[in-house]
Amino acid sequence: DTEVTQTPKHLVMGMTNKKSLKCEQHMGHRAMYWYKQKAKKPPELMFVYSYEKLSINESVPSRFSPECPNSSLLNLHLHALQPEDSALYLCASSGGTSGRATYNEQFFGPGTRLTVL
Amino acid sequence: GESVGLHLPTLSVQEGDNSIINCAYSNSASDYFIWYKQESGKGPQFIIDIRSNMDKRQGQRVTVLLNKTVKHLSLQIAATQPGDSAVYFCADTYQKVTFGTGTKLQVIP
Numbered sequence: 001d002t003e004v005t006q007t008p009k010h011l012v013m014g015m016t017n018k019k020s021l022k023c024e025q026h027m028g029h030r031a032m033y034w035y036k037q038k039a040k041k042p043p044e045l046m047f048v049y050s051y052e053k054l055s056i057n058e059s060v061p062s063r064f065s066p067e068c069p070n071s072s073l074l075n076l077h078l079h080a081l082q083p084e085d086s087a088l089y090l091c092a093s094s095g096g097t098s099g100r101a102t103y104n105e106q107f108f109g110p111g112t113r114l115t116v117l
Numbered sequence: 118g119e120s121v122g123l124h125l126p127t128l129s130v131q132e133g134d135n136s137i138i139n140c141a142y143s144n145s146a147s148d149y150f151i152w153y154k155q156e157s158g159k160g161p162q163f164i165i166d167i168r169s170n171m172d173k174r175q176g177q178r179v180t181v182l183l184n185k186t187v188k189h190l191s192l193q194i195a196a197t198q199p200g201d202s203a204v205y206f207c208a209d210t211y212q213k214v215t216f217g218t219g220t221k222l223q224v225i226p
Contacts, residue, residue, distance in 0.1 A: 004160075033214070042206055042216035043161065056213055090160050105151060106214065108160030 004109035006091050012115045015081060021112045023074040023091030032074040033106065034066060035090040043090055049074060081116045088113050129223045136194040138220045140207035143188060147211040152181060152192045155219075156203045164192070164205075199224045 004025045013019050023032065031050050035043035048056035049068040057066075063085075065077040074091055092106040130136045142150070148169040153161035165176045167183050167190065174181050180193040194201055202224045207217040 040219075042219050045213055045215070048213065058213075092160075105163045105166060106161075108153075108162070110158075110160050 004091055004093055004107050006089075006109035006112050008112060009110065010113045010115075012117065013078065013081065014117050015083075017081075018077070018079045020078065021076040021089055021091075021114075023076075023109055024072055025093040025107070026072055027093060027095075027107065028071075029093035029095050029107070030071060031094045032068060033092040033094075034064075034074070034076050035092065037088040037090055037111070039087075047076075078114075081114075083116050086114055086116045126218070127221045127223065129225055130197045131225050132197060132199060134197055136192075136197045136201070136222060138192045138194075138205050138207075138222065140190050140192075140217050141188060142190070142207075142209050142217075144209065144211055145185075145188065147188075147209045149210045150181075150183065150190055151208045151210065151214075152179075153206045153208060153216075154201075154203045155206065161206060194222075197222075197224050199226060 004023065007022045011019060033048050034046040036046055037043045045058050046060045047054060047066045052068045052071055063080050067075040067077060076089065088111040090111045091109045094106045128136060128138060151166045152164040154164050155161045165174060165179050165181050167174045167181045169185060172183055178195045181190060183190045190207060192205060202222055204219045204221050206219045209215045
């Protein structure tokens with residue numbers, strides 16, 4: 001299985017809602033990532049988990065809260081978002097066989113298209 | 118700060134011709150680069166990678182060239198097909214993954 005799955009595919013939420021994005025991989029990868037991608041822009045790194053520990057937080061606002069329950073799952077909890085947070089949220093994973101978890105090809109999921117009203 | 122960027126935002130190529138997409142990087146310590154293809158409505162898909170101990174790497178119809186002297190890499194696609202239409206990103210993986218601004222490749226049938 002060389003696939004990263006993400007649910008839901010689309011999400012519309014109000015600014016007072018709480019929702020979660022989910023990501024799953026069964027490739028035995030030990031590094032997992034969240035990216036945010038606005039239209040016609042490259043993906044921007046948000047968080048990196050390496051061996052289930054948060055290793056990089058790119059100064060993301062606290063209304064985004066990542067969670068890695070186990071080596072196969074990655075969640076992104078959303079609360080009190082703003083309309084400018086509307087974007088495609090991409091999850092990725094990579095093998096962490098070297099000392100640097102990002103030193104390998106990243107496999108991306110299809111993303112969750114988030115709209116904040 | 119360090120950055121990874123692309124020279125051309127949009128590239129139109131006749132079907133069957135070769136395509137060349139360029140990318141510049143600024144961190145001389147960068148040692149591993151990846152090219153990704155992103156089709157509309159999908160996540161980025163790995164195409165080919167290259168490490169700094171190499172100047173050239175070939176895949177199926179794709180070749181990546183790395184010039185460390187001028188901190189430049191390029192992606193060459195041979196015999197471009199309509200299915201190659203997408204946005205192409207180079208990515209620098211030093212310390213964290215940083216994507217370039219992207220080039221949209223349009224293949225003219």
